[in-house]
Amino acid sequence: MSSEIAIKVENLSKRYQIYDQPRDRLKQFVLPRVRRMIGAAPAQYFHEFWALRDVSFEVRRGETVGIIGRNGSGKSTLLQMICGTLNPTHGTLETKGRIAALLELGSGFNPDFTGRENVFLNAAVLGLSHQEVEARFDDIVAFADIGHFLDQPVKTYSSGMVVRLAFAVQAMIDPDIFVVDEALAVGDEKFQRKCFARLEELKSRGTSILFVSHSAASVIELCERSLLLDSGSRIMYAPAAQAVRAYQKLLYAPKADHESLVREFRAADSSAGAVNGAAGAAADLVLAAQGAAKNAESTFDPGLMPETTTVYPAQGAEIQSIAFRSEDGRVVNVLQSGETYYLEMQGVFKRDFAGVFFGSHIRNIQGAEITGQRYPEEGSYVPDARAGTQFKVRFAFNMNLIQGAYFAGGGVWSAEEPACAHRIVDAVMFRITPTERKKSFGYVDLAASEPTLDLSGCVINAATPTM
Template structure:
């Protein structure tokens, strides 16, 4: 195996024996042996179900590979065989390096043990010594951030707390390869983005990632390659560039007739056809509605400290702080800074992120005010105001980073950067795919004639 290949899967297959009745298991255990003794052809008292067949791909050092496919296509089965918790029927898996996995919720945890005890149990299974776990326990507890619950049995945990603790462990075991199965969809947006920041650093250090998800946006945002699995008999596995694999996955998904409810469209087909020249006007779609959080002054931050961001928020054009907003509404995002030491060429900025930590919008004052040669003195308070129309976003939770820097262009130095200082939750949206929609949309349909 090449030195830069950390996972190689060759023609991997898994077949399960399905018994219709419990007594068939006993028959299968006893009767074939007896039939062979009597010189007869042994019978089978089960049905074969191939969960996975002839899957081959590889993951290189520092590479992220996404695994997509509908339910029942064998994604979790594949991960279990890679991690060694399930034996394949055929094929081989070659691993080079330490693997840490976050599979189904609660795997590797004893529900009767406390969070602390499970940290030691799980980290030991992942190859750490008692002394190494002792040295890292406080960092693991801080990453999980579940407070006193770490001393309580994990059977009392919510699903989000399970994921927090499990991810905190795999983030601190010096793994070469991380294997994650849908688990990050469970935690809240702050923890999801903390995990995304960790995964970005992990890859930058040369770590490799294997990610199972139904979210093609996550695959496109994080992965160079992808593997498409389909329910047995529908399509052979496809391994290739993430964009192409996700395109095929979505085509298959929307081509599936099972997605459409039986009888859909029957009532419409029974109506009299509309005459030529008929125009159908759609009622305007209501704009997406937003809930806006207060400013989080305790958000994770960094910077050299010549100034501090003391407030940020969304305001209407009359200066009132908003706790709710609508897409296409004119608003102002304001960032207030307290200056501690002289700052030359000050620059404000903000970034809107989705739950995967991807930047959807980034704006700043650097280019607009560069020619004015601004300088702030100690004791001054400055407020930057960005006025814009609220975007039309797909339903979900988004966060806003705010930042204050000194200097020009790419040479500026961050003085105070706050991760997730604001949270925007889209409560209602007409969108079902993508990141955002067009503003002030109207639509119409007109019958202009007949074919031929």
């Protein structure tokens, strides 16, 4: 294996034997041998489940690779085999250097030991001597920042404290390969930021990182490439942004289109066998399907259905529909950044109200409100809403959101009790497609114009500097 390759995986597969009943396990152990002894064909009392099948890829030294895919796609199985806690059924796996892994909350910790004792225990498992741990101990404790709980049993820790200590031990020993599987989702925002900063530091020192996350933004920001798995098979190994777009398309595609998309992505990935060529072609299929070209038309994707919709009790009003419409009146949920759309809410009043107002919200995946609107303005109400009256309110949005998935909803509020006449949270899921050239980052593009640069007051010396 080349010195520049930290991980090399070739045709890696993992098969499990699934038994319908406990006694079938005993039958499988005994009866096939008996049948062979009497010259009969052996019977099989289990059915096979392939958690991973024929997966191949390489990770270079100092490279960060994202592992993405739906739940059950084989991500954790792959990481366990790379870490050596699970043996493959077929295929080969080569790694170079010390591996540190944060696979699940509290793995490798003894709950009855104190945090201090677990630091030494965990580091010893990773191959560090007692003296090496002592030299790093203060850095580990400072990073974990769990205070006096360091000398308390780990079983008394909160989930956030466990992941703080676990990450601190794994990340502060300067591993050659660092594996992180969704554990960082437990920490608070400040700690997550500290973890990502440490990952960048490790990366700059030549550590190879395998990063599993359902956060598309984190994968794109942290990783150079991403491996997309589906049902245990490699679908694409491509630049992170391209693989994430393919994953999102698979995630939200109607079931009828899923298999055809998998075939297209897999064919494009394997035909060239290259990161930039074949994976780029696969991502182009996603961009075309989502209408991501600059002048593409907004579309409606039936696969974009929220699973977090919350309908409040109807107390005098009923919202019957909420949808985004384009300027030409079409219902859409795949939107173009920078265009204007209308969130239209329709319903009926079931009783009389002396005054009401309407509101809408847009949230990100984490549930934070990005923006919202109220009609009429704060302190004002629509007077005399009568029972049986139909209403339709439209909120106009200049959709200056950055590429990604968002959720929208709305409600009707009264000037009297009960205050909430009706409300639907996360009624609509929608996606903002990427622009040709990304100029902003975060959630909202607030750029008013192109940035300007003035070098008139600078003296530029083009002469070759002396050393």
